[in-house]
């Protein structure tokens with residue numbers, strides 16, 4: 001299946017094909033800066049199935065931490081679209097809010113629950129991890 005999405009202002013558009021490797025709720029401190037405060041809702045997709053179809057995203061990475069994530073966003077409206085994460089080579093972590101249709105999102109796990117805030121609600125029926133399943 002193909003999916004399409006865009007930033008808030010429409011300067012950046014993208015599309016990608018399945019598979020979707022994971023559907024995540026992340027509660028880490030970093031994600032809260034980028035989500036606005038709630039858990040971060042993202043999916044993990046294959047980088048080679050992803051295409052920017054309009055515009056050129058800007059990138060940002062911190063230079064004061066080891067193996068920083070590379071964040072891709074719209075330079076005009078600031079919408080954060082996807083992340084390249086060194087622990088996930090060949091993958092992109094995409095914010096579901098930028099998908100034209102994200103009504104199908106169904107979290108498969110909750111991660112970094114060690115940082116969970118009292119107002120973060122995690123569905124009962126999904127596995128949750130202090131950090132990640134592998135740590």
Ligand SMILES: [Zn+2]
Pocket residue numbers: 007008009010011012074075076077078079
């Ligand atoms: Zn934009």
Ligand SMILES: [Zn+2]
Pocket residue numbers: 026027028029030031032040112
């Ligand atoms: Zn996070």
